[in-house]
Amino acid sequence: MTRQAKEIFIKYIFFIFALVSVIVLAMIVFSLFREGLPIFKVVSFKNFVFGMEWYPTYDPPDFGIFPLIVGSFVVTFFATLIAVPLGVLAAIYISEIAPRAIKEILKSVIELLAGLPSVVLGFFGMVVVAPILQETFDLPTGLNIVNASVILALMAIPTISSISEDALYAVPQEFKEASYALGATKYETIIKVIFPAALSGISTAVMLGMARAIGETMVVLMVAGGSAAIPESIFDSVRPMPASIAAEMGETPYRSAHYHALFATGMVLFFLTLTFNIIADYVSHKFKQTGSATL
Amino acid sequence: MDANVIISLNNVNFYYGQNRALTDITMNFRKNKVTALIGPSGCGKSTLLRLLNRMNDLIDDTRVEGDIIYEGKNIYSPDIDPVEIRKKIGMVFQKPNPFPKTIYNNIAYGPKLTASNTGDINMLVEQTLKQAVLWDEVKDILNQSAMKLSGGQQQRLCIARALAMKPDILLMDEPTSALDPISTAKIEELIEELKKDYTIIIVTHNMQQAARISDETAFFYLGNLIEYNKTEKIFTKPDVKQTEDYITGRFG
Structure with a gap:
């Protein structure tokens, strides 16, 4: 040759x-x-996405996945609320403040958290978090939105933290020196120079963390409680989409309406994570700040 | 101490880890003069400059011995806050490094940090941009990103940004080495203008530049201060052979 x-x-x-x-x-x-797609021969797209009743095994069945969508959004929202401050602040501490020894330890611990199998985290939620919630707030069950959000947050933190950290490291040293040379303290430099310069990367990290949380299956299957109804309080159980698919798929006859409905639920989920990824990509390009001086 | 001396070094040694970068430096910088620090790469001139506003504090594992006296106090004594020193001793870097913010906010950044100074920022912005001879070029685009300016404009913006703190001393670390000749000429004119109000200490690799703009010149070699005198004297009949060799281009 x-x-x-x-x-x-x-x-x-x-x-x-x-x-x-x-x-x-x-x-x-x-x-x-x-x-x-065949599910839309049985139920209209509008009644599928916005239908309030999910009774796939009744006669006649109801295929409204709105409670499932709400369930997914609610746990993702609260998980983000918990994970963003923790993940971003941890990233700032690791990249800007921590002494080298602590930095190395923290980084590897957070990476270890990312490596934990989700079933282990789910198990932790069931046997540790649930009883605590149940006793503290005197609830019928500890498997609810709060529990799922906390565990999902634990899963999203490593994603958010490590990508934010990369964004913070990428802030040119020159910006920091310029700020210190003007008499800024470390805190002022972090808040006013480093954080804004890393913001696009941090937003990307948040979006990817959310995508991770909304698609996560095992945790929500184990600790969200599984009730397919619109929640009224944060201590109610919910049934996010992935949990519904995982729990019901084994029970449905091949190519029945229920089977198609679960695949259609998967489609909705696919579009949601796709949207998160597209937004993350857009944010990271759109708000990218030009680096240091170009001559 | 001589009233004309603004900052003075007494037997200063500086170490990066085990390596001694500066050896027994004793020198006085005079008020409202331009002092040039020259010497081959690695001779310690930038290190010395960064000692004067405690920028070397940001580098891990460094150590200073000796006194650097400014306003009657050793700026390295434990009760001195480096943040206060840096407010009075400004710095311009080798590579233009405006913040990725608007032109206006680049100037306002420093003054806004000092709460008492929030009076008339607009006026301060205009005044310092005029001082840096940049006002006419940017007065209509104050809210645009500073990153859109040319390299030379960015460097003048960085000078304006440092001036906005109303410093006593302006340290410049090879401020024109990344610029084209026209931008360099503008910066040099500016330095000429600024020395009426400020003390300027400038590191430069460009011998002609040192000869053109400075009143006094210090020649460093391998971490030692070899010769320090009036610029005219250094460039016409230096006392030390090494200085002459360097200036005439025989080494370095």
């Missing part, structure tokens, strides 16, 4: 490997739609 032929051969080999993940994704999306 000539040298050129070899180069071309190698180029295409790599191209094919790169293509594999694209093809796999396309096939998954295709089958998701093939299995999900």
Whole structure:
């Protein structure tokens, strides 16, 4: 084989490997739609997404996933509320304040948290968090929004923290020096220079953390309580979309209406995470601040 | 101490870890003069400059010995707050480093940190931009990002930003090394203008620049102060052979 032929051969080999993940994704999306779309012959799109009743096994069944969507959003919202301050502040501490030894320890602990299997976190939520909630607030069950949000937040923190940290590290040293040279304290420099300069990266981190939380299945299956109704308080149980799919898929007859409804739920979930990822991508490009001086 | 001396060093040694970067430096900087620090790369001139406003504090594992006396006090004594020192001793860096904020906010940044100074920021912005001879170029775009300015404009903005703190001393670390000749000329004119009101200490690699703009010149080599005298004297008949060799381009 000539040298050129070899180069071309190698180029295409790599191209094919790169293509594999694209093809796999396309096939998954295709089958998701093939299995999900038939539900709209049984129920209209509007009644599916905004329907208030999810009784897929009744006769006649009700396929309204609005309570599930609300469930997903509620736990994601509260998880974000908890995870963003913790993740971002931890990232600021690690990248700007901590002495080197503490920095290394903290970083590896947070990475370890990312490595915990979700079933372990779910188990923690069931046997530790749930009884505490139940006793403290005198509730019928500790498996509820608060519990799910706390555990989801634990899962989102590593994502938010490590991506924010990268964004903070990327702030040029020159900005910091300029600020210190004007008589700013470390705190003022962090708040007024470093944080704003890293904001686009931090927003990306938050969006990706939310995408992680909304798609997470095992935790919400184990600790959200599983009630398919619009919650009235943060101590109510909910049934987020992934939990519903995971819990019911094994019980549904192949290609029944219920089966199609679950795939359609998966489609909704797919679009939601896609939206989060697109927003994250947009934010990271749109608000990217030009680096230090260009000559 | 001589009333014309604004800051003086007594037997200053400086270490990066185990390495001694400055050896027994004793020198006085005079008020309202431009003092140039020259010498080959790694001779310690930038290190010395950064000692004067305690910027070296930001680098881990460094150590200072000796006294640097400013306003009658050693700025390295434990009861001195480096933040206060930096408010009075401003700095302009080698690479223009405006904040990724608007032109207006770049200038207002420093004064806004000092709560008492929040009086008339608009006027201060105008005044300092005029001082830095940048006002006419930017007066209509004060709310645009400073990143859109050219390199030379950015550097004048950085000078204006430092002036907005009304410092006693302005430290400049090779402020024109990243600029084209025209921008360099503008900055040099500006320095000429500024020395009426400020004491300027400038590190430069450009010998002609030192000769053009400074009143006094200090030549450093390998962390030692070799010769320190009137610029005219240094550039015409230096006392030390090494200085002459460096200035005439025989080494460095």
